[in-house]
Amino acid sequence: xxxxxxxxxxxxxxxxxxxxxxxxxxxxxxxxxxxxxxxxxxxxxxxxxxxxxxxxxxxxxxxxxxxxxxxxxxxxxxxxxxxxxxxxxxxxxxxxxxxxxxxxxxxxxxxxxxxxxxxxxxxxxxxxxxxxxxxxxxxxxxxxxxxxxxxxxxxxxxxxxxxxxxxxxxxxxxxxxxxxxxxxxxxxxxxxxxxxxxxxxxxxxxxxxxxxxxxxxxxxxxxxxxxxxxxxxxxxxxxxxxxxxxxxxxxxxxxxxxxxxxxxxxxxxxxxxxxxxxxxxxxxxxxxxxxxxxxxxxxxxxxxxxxxxxxxxxxxxxxxxxxxxxxxxxxxxxxxxxxxxxxxxxxxxxxxxxxxxxxxxxxxxxxxxxxxxxxxxxxxxxxxxxxxxxxxxxxxxxxxxxxxxxxxxxxxxxxxxxxxxxxxxxxxxxxxxxxxxxxxxxxxxxxxxxxxxxxxxxxx
Amino acid sequence: xxxxxxxxxxxxxxxxxxxxxxxxxxxxxxxxxxxxxxxxxxxxxxxxxxxxxxxxxxxxxxxxxxxxxxxxxxxxxxxxxxxxxxxxxxxxxxxxxxxxxxxxxxxxxxxxxxxxxxxxxxxxxxxxxxxxxxxxxxxxxxxxxxxxxxxxxxxxxxxxxxxxxxxxxxxxxx
Numbered sequence: 212x213x214x215x216x217x218x219x220x221x222x223x224x225x226x227x228x229x230x231x232x233x234x235x236x237x238x239x240x241x242x243x244x245x246x247x248x249x250x251x252x253x254x255x256x257x258x259x260x261x262x263x264x265x266x267x268x269x270x271x272x273x274x275x276x277x278x279x280x281x282x283x284x285x286x287x288x289x290x291x292x293x294x295x296x297x298x299x300x301x302x303x304x305x306x307x308x309x310x311x312x313x314x315x316x317x318x319x320x321x322x323x324x325x326x327x328x329x330x331x332x333x334x335x336x337x338x339x340x341x342x343x344x345x346x347x348x349x350x351x352x353x354x355x356x357x358x359x360x361x362x363x364x365x366x367x368x369x370x371x372x373x374x375x376x377x378x379x380x381x382x383x384x385x386x387x388x389x390x391x392x393x394x395x396x397x398x399x400x401x402x403x404x405x406x407x408x409x410x411x412x413x414x415x416x417x418x419x420x421x422x423x424x425x426x427x428x429x430x431x432x433x434x435x436x437x438x439x440x441x442x443x444x445x446x447x448x449x450x451x452x453x454x455x456x457x458x459x460x461x462x463x464x465x466x467x468x469x470x471x472x473x474x475x476x477x478x479x480x481x482x483x484x485x486x487x488x489x490x491x492x493x494x495x496x497x498x499x500x501x502x503x504x505x506x507x508x509x510x511x512x513x514x515x516x517x518x519x520x521x522x523x524x525x526x527x528x529x530x531x532x533x534x535x536x537x538x539x540x541x542x543x544x545x546x547x548x549x550x551x552x553x554x555x556x557x558x559x560x561x562x563x564x565x566x567x568x569x570x571x572x573x574x575x576x577x578x579x580x581x582x583x584x585x586x587x588x589x590x591x592x593x594x595x596x597x598x599x600x601x602x603x604x605x606x607x608x609x610x611x612x613x614x615x616x617x618x619x620x621x622x623x624x625x626x627x628x629x630x631x632x633x634x635x636x637x638x639x640x641x642x643x644x645x646x647x648x649x650x651x652x653x654x655x656x657x658x659x660x661x662x663x664x665x666x667x668x669x670x671x
Numbered sequence: 672x673x674x675x676x677x678x679x680x681x682x683x684x685x686x687x688x689x690x691x692x693x694x695x696x697x698x699x700x701x702x703x704x705x706x707x708x709x710x711x712x713x714x715x716x717x718x719x720x721x722x723x724x725x726x727x728x729x730x731x732x733x734x735x736x737x738x739x740x741x742x743x744x745x746x747x748x749x750x751x752x753x754x755x756x757x758x759x760x761x762x763x764x765x766x767x768x769x770x771x772x773x774x775x776x777x778x779x780x781x782x783x784x785x786x787x788x789x790x791x792x793x794x795x796x797x798x799x800x801x802x803x804x805x806x807x808x809x810x811x812x813x814x815x816x817x818x819x820x821x822x823x824x825x826x827x828x829x830x831x832x833x834x835x836x837x838x839x840x841x842x843x844x845x
Contacts, residue, residue: 273691277700297748304700308691337693345704347750347834348803349741351760351772353828356803358705360834367693398838399707403694 242573242622243340243366247469250428251386251410251436252339252619253368258416258426260307260336261374267602269636270311276632278303280623283342284618285362299342299362301623307336311374317552323449327378334372334386340620356369360399367391367403370414384416388428422446430469437484440464459505459513470496471526478573479535480527494524498541512548512561516614520570528572530581536572538583542614546589557602559595566586567614573621582650585624587612602636709755713800713840718791720842723732724784726835728804732819734831735779738786742767744796747841751801755786768793774815779822790844799839806834834841 217456242248264272280301287297341364349355372386385446386669392408412435416426422445428436443461444454455557471481473491481492485493505513521542528535546565550556570584578585589610596603616628701708708727722738735757742750753760755773765772769792778781790798807820808830820830 226810271825275691275699277696277703302700304693304696305692306696306699333692337691337696338694339697339700340699343704343706344748346748348801348833349750349752350803350833351753351756353753353760353831355754356705356833358801358803358833359701360707360838365697367697369692369694396710396838398710398840400710400838407724480821576805654785 233548242476242577242620243364245270245391245474246368246410246412247430247435247472248619249338249340249366249368249390250414250430251337251468253370254416254426254428254436256305256307256338256372257323257334257372257384260309261334264636265376265382269309269314269602272307272309272634272636274305274307274632274634276305276630277520278305278562278628278630280626280628282620283485283626285342293536294581297344299344300359301620301626302339302340303620304340305337307334309334309374311376324379328380330374330376331393332374332376332588334374334384335369336372337369339365339367346468356627361395361401362399363395364407365393365395365401367393374416376667380419381418382421383418384414384415387410388414392532414541420449423450435466435469437466438464438466457505457507461505462500462504464498464500466498466500467499468496469493471522471524478529478571478576480529482525482527484527484532492524494522494526497521497523500542508553510550510553512546512550512563514544514546514565516542516544518542526572527576530575535572536555540568541570542618544614552596555596557595557597559593559604561591561593563591563593565590565613569612569614569617571617573619574617574624577622577625585612585617587614587617589613590617602634604632604634606630606632608632674838689697689803701753707834707838708835709799709837711802711837711840715790715842716837716845718789719787720844721785721787722788722800722802724802724837726802726804726837728806728835729782730781732807732809733779733781734805734807734822734827736783737778737805737833738773739801739803740765740768740770740788741799741839744768744794744798744844747799747839749799751799753803754788756805756827758824760828768798770776793844795845797841797843799841801839802837804835805831807813827840 214435218315220550253260259660260274261323267444283299283301284296285299287295309332311330313330313669314329315328318330333353343359344362345357347357349357369389370386374382374384376382390410390412391406393401393403394404394407412428412430414428415417418630419423422442424440426438427434432543441463444458445455471477471479473481473485498518500518503515507513512662518541522537526535526537527533544567545563546563548561548563550559550561552560566588567586572583574585575581575583589608591606591608593606594604612624613628616623709724711724713720713722737753738755739751740754741749742752752765754765754770755775755778757776757779759774761772763772764770771789772787773788775786776802807826809817810820811817820826
């Protein structure tokens with residue numbers, strides 16, 4: 212509590228920026244500066260969270276995740292002027308809060324297109340990236356301690372969104388993505404109000420009949436990222452009835468990202484090699500994805516993801532100054548998990564392992580080899596249970612060159628990732644006296660099996 | 672009756688929103704990893720370095736301030752060692768960096784904000800200084816209530832923890 216009281220003034224006060232030659236020179240971590248990728252990441256986090264909220268019929272959701280990449284080496288110039296490799300820690304913290312209010316009761320029968328309830332909600336989701344450095348303090352006979360300092364630019368990306376859901380016709384999310392960069396003070400402290408780069412982007416995400424999903428991020432009035440996904444099972448189910456349960460859940464997608472912009476942190480030039488005075492050019496990355504998910508015997512989880520790619524313009528590798536030979540396959544990943552708590556209602560204990568392969572020109576820049584492709588794997592342990600009417604989950608995940616992590620931040624290539632996530636989803640009827648029960652389950656083609664398993668436990 | 676409930680709900684929501692943004696989660700991670708949270712000044716003059724800080728700690732269970740110094744010259748990333756505290760955490764000369772340990776009970780006073788460290792025997796170079804704020808843990812009494820451990824060498828060594836630490840300040844020692 213005392214520490215919280217210490218942090219509160221830190222949130223509110225302004226610490227002036229000072230310069231001092233007695234501190235190390237700055238060697239920036241490069242792709243962290245790519246606000247296009249970061250906006251896409253925080254938006255993707257928002258959508259992942261929302262799909263869980265919809266799937267579980269939550270009204271109030273609160274989650275936090277901390278990801279550490281230890282031994283993140285940065286070349287630094289120390290006070291004596293020597294350039295040395297220094298081990299830092301890359302930290303990525305995520306937090307999210309969503310409140311959804313129900314208007315009207317859930318539809319319990321009737322035709323497929325008969326209007327159901329309306330839900331309106333607000334969401335804040337944030338993402339912080341940055342490097343920190345830890346130091347040991349020998350306190351003599353009182354023992355040892357470790358403290359940390361901020362190092363280099365810190366990045367804060369937040370989404371503030373409003374949502375509108377009309378069952379069964381679809382939903383709409385709209386909001387602002389705020390990208391902020393803060394330069395820490397030379398002494399390792401930082402003020403959240405010391406911004407040196409604040410930008411806003413806007414996004415919309417809409418879904419029609421729960422099978423067609425579209426997502427767009429705008430910057431300066433133009434579309435920066437666009438994505439369309441179709442859930443083939445839902446589409447088929449809409450016209451021809453539910454598929455056999457053994458048919459994997461299939462999602463196909465198309466994404467266009469303004470990924471290459473001749474920025475200093477980009478691994479490629481667009482069209483020609485540029486000098487500082489040349490005008491910047493842009494090129495798009497196009498991604499075509501196929502995702503297959505299967506849940507067998509209510510306990511075995513299988514997933515395969517395949518992503519093809521193409522691009523506009525000509526891309527030139529900055530290292531070789533030669534035209535980039537673009538691989539048609541960007542990502543391949545597969546995973547296998549087993550639910551040891553499958554016999555318990557609304558509880559899960561799932562260890563999962565996965566393999567992935569990821570291609571990006573920046574892999575060669577940040578990796579230990581000069582290859583564009585990185586092969587990796589992950590292990591995760593997920594626990595979920597219903598405690599006093601609230602859903603609580605925890606996940607530990609460790610990975611090395613996992614495509615999911617590299618796609619978020621390619622600088623983590625050839626480094627170990629450690630991640631802890633905690634989630635707490637409240638029963639809003641207890642907190643806000645809402646009109647609808649948060650754990651009332653809706654029988655839809657995609658969650659009917661789960662509903663049958665959970666219903667006896669979740670009814671108030 | 673509805674008003675207070677709405678205010679409570681709104682306060683609860685705002686608190687959750689604040690914790691759920693990128694800044695809230697970063698602050699939480701900073702608490703876990705004891706991030707440097709306030710700034711200090713340090714200045715060399717005539718064989719002494721005077722360390723000054725403005726940060727006033729919370730009064731509850733405050734045990735004292737400690738001064739730390741890097742053990743190696745010209746190394747911003749060197750480990751630190753305590754060189755001054757309200758109680759004797761070391762005796763004699765702290766080596767490295769070769770400074771006499773300062774045991775000064777005044778460091779446990781809330782209004783004490785400056786101390787001079789004798790660095791006349793320290794090898795030449797740039798050294799870095801920090802200030803740590805130490806608080807006593809709470810002990811549970813037989814009636815179930817809690818109170819801070821009382822002042823004293825033993826409790827300070829065994830039941831006081833570093834709660835907040837300053838950023839670092841470099842000083843060139845000739």
